[in-house]
Amino acid sequence: MEESNELHSEENKNSQDNNKKRKLKTPAQLMALEKFYNEHKYPTEEMKSQLAEQLRLSEKQISGWFCHRRLKDKRLSRDETQANGRQDRSSVVIQDRASGLGQDSCGSTKHGEHRFVDPREVESRRLSGHDFTAADITREYRSHYTERVGDMDNTSSESSSSLQDRLLTRKEDPYDVETSRYLTHTKGMENMGYKPSGFLKVKGEAENAAITAVKRQLGRQYWEDGPLLGVEFDLLPRGAFESPIIGSGHEPSTIGNTVLRSPDISGVKGQLSPSTRYEVYNSRLNSQQENPSIMHGFDLQEKKSSKQLRQKLTYLNDTNSSPGKNSSLDIYDKPSGGISAYNSNKKDRMRPKGNYGRKFTSEQTEPCLDEYDKFMSPKIVQRNEYLTSRPSSSMEEKFDGECKAMKDYHNPFRRMNSIDEMVVTKQARVNFPQRDCGTNSFAQMPPRKNQIKGTAMEMPSSFSEDETAETNSSVD
DNA sequence: TTGTGTTTTATTGCCTCC
DNA sequence: GGAGGCAATAAAACACAA
Numbered sequence: 001m002e003e004s005n006e007l008h009s010e011e012n013k014n015s016q017d018n019n020k021k022r023k024l025k026t027p028a029q030l031m032a033l034e035k036f037y038n039e040h041k042y043p044t045e046e047m048k049s050q051l052a053e054q055l056r057l058s059e060k061q062i063s064g065w066f067c068h069r070r071l072k073d074k075r076l077s078r079d080e081t082q083a084n085g086r087q088d089r090s091s092v093v094i095q096d097r098a099s100g101l102g103q104d105s106c107g108s109t110k111h112g113e114h115r116f117v118d119p120r121e122v123e124s125r126r127l128s129g130h131d132f133t134a135a136d137i138t139r140e141y142r143s144h145y146t147e148r149v150g151d152m153d154n155t156s157s158e159s160s161s162s163l164q165d166r167l168l169t170r171k172e173d174p175y176d177v178e179t180s181r182y183l184t185h186t187k188g189m190e191n192m193g194y195k196p197s198g199f200l201k202v203k204g205e206a207e208n209a210a211i212t213a214v215k216r217q218l219g220r221q222y223w224e225d226g227p228l229l230g231v232e233f234d235l236l237p238r239g240a241f242e243s244p245i246i247g248s249g250h251e252p253s254t255i256g257n258t259v260l261r262s263p264d265i266s267g268v269k270g271q272l273s274p275s276t277r278y279e280v281y282n283s284r285l286n287s288q289q290e291n292p293s294i295m296h297g298f299d300l301q302e303k304k305s306s307k308q309l310r311q312k313l314t315y316l317n318d319t320n321s322s323p324g325k326n327s328s329l330d331i332y333d334k335p336s337g338g339i340s341a342y343n344s345n346k347k348d349r350m351r352p353k354g355n356y357g358r359k360f361t362s363e364q365t366e367p368c369l370d371e372y373d374k375f376m377s378p379k380i381v382q383r384n385e386y387l388t389s390r391p392s393s394s395m396e397e398k399f400d401g402e403c404k405a406m407k408d409y410h411n412p413f414r415r416m417n418s419i420d421e422m423v424v425t426k427q428a429r430v431n432f433p434q435r436d437c438g439t440n441s442f443a444q445m446p447p448r449k450n451q452i453k454g455t456a457m458e459m460p461s462s463f464s465e466d467e468t469a470e471t472n473s474s475v476d
Numbered sequence: 477t478t479g480t481g482t483t484t485t486a487t488t489g490c491c492t493c494c
Numbered sequence: 495g496g497a498g499g500c501a502a503t504a505a506a507a508c509a510c511a512a
Contacts (some may be wrong), residue, residue: 022485022506064486067499072484074500362512 025065029055033062039070 025033032055042049042065045059052059 024484024507045498061485063498065484067501069502070484 025057029057033065033069037066041066041070191441 032049036043036047043051043062048059048062048066051057052062055062057065265407
């Protein structure tokens with residue numbers, strides 16, 4: 001009895017100690033959470049549960065993280081609003097569109113000031129009245145409002161969710177594909193009990209109609225793809241983005257024959273959190289890529305460079321890895337000189353910062369190659385290979401195949417649907433045993449049907465052939 | 477090495493909705 | 495009343511400059 005009490009007190013003590021000290025999320029967990037947050041600001045209970053299980057966190061932690069993440073969004077939103085307080089409405093819209101953080105889709109019903117239009121409204125409309133599949137919704141999200149939703153959704157507002165989503169690289173970011181696939185998997189959605197929550201919960205159709213009406217009114221003031229409110233922007237002079245950075249501490253990196261210049265990220269590198277940096281990096285790149293009008297001054301080479309630059313940055317954002325590292329712990333805990341050529345001086349050197357550079361306690365174990373890491377890893381290697389020395393075609397094929405298989409293989413929340421899928425999964429395990437992480441649910445993820453071969457699978461279906469060819473040519 | 481500032485995480489209380 | 499969410503707060507972890 002005494003022994004038992006002792007044991008209990010010991011456990012309590014341990015648990016208290018464990019609870020007392022906050023534990024930092026591992027980079028992989030953060031990335032997964034961020035990615036998930038980009039897709040679902042208000043995850044359902046089941047989603048949280050799944051996420052918690054897969055990230056080896058408690059549901060409480062998950063809930064708390066999402067809560068704080070939303071607060072962070074809101075705070076950023078407020079800051080941006082204050083910083084741009086003098087801007088007129090149109091400018092605010094511009095800023096909102098560009099920053100991706102200008103709006104918050106706070107689910108609270110008591111914060112009317114933040115009641116901006118949210119993708120969940122679209123979601124709400126669809127879920128409430130129309131028989132759209134989850135894939136449709138996902139396409140809607142994934143296309144980042146390139147499809148005009150009533151000619152206003154992409155102009156009047158986008159939530160930080162969708163914008164952050166947009167901020168994330170879509171072609172390169174493996175999470176993107178992965179979570180997207182999760183979203184597109186209707187069955188998975190059903191399994192997850194996908195349903196509107198939070199903000200969406202309290203939004204009735206009448207409200208949607210009202211908001212939509214406002215959005216329409218606002219939206220009409222904008223051109224579909226052009227400047228706002230009739231403001232003409234001068235085309236950027238040719239080479240405007242070719243500022244002579246050389247010699248100013250930003251050393252260009254060379255990939256093949258293409259010179260990549262480090263983006264002007266020194267200003268944001270200083271104090272931004274990992275996630276924020278992640279957003280900023282991508283927003284800067286995506287802001288160029290998303291808006292075709294900005295591309296006026298770009299010739300093909302520049303576009304090419306931009307793509308490669310983005311790819312490089314994505315690589316930098318996703319990892320601080322060195323080649324050959326498979327585990328996320330390796331990736332994040334041991335930043336190596338693999339990118340030293342890119343950041344040579346001290347000020348701009350790409351060192352891990354924030355959580356990316358944080359040490360993790362010994363008891364804080366990384367989820368054993370959760371789906372994100374597992375399937376990210378090959379790409380990391382691929383990118384690194386690509387950046388340091390162009391991979392041989394066989395290398396490419398190898399990684400390509402691996403990536404494809406891994407992406408198909410490690411699809412979170414997907415469940416076995418058929419024997420065929422199980423067979424394929426088994427095959428995938430044989431192909432990539434080193435990434436098989438035991439009986440983790442992710443390890444049982446069946447491959448995806450309708451696999452797309454090669455790099456094309458990394459692209460949203462909305463991408464044109466030209467872009468596909470272009471991307472391929474950039475690789476060439 | 478140290479002090480300071482920032483970010484992240486955990487906790488608590490309150491509010492709203494069902 | 496319970497669940498879910500937001501806001502405020504404290505504290506830990508980290509970055510950075512002196």
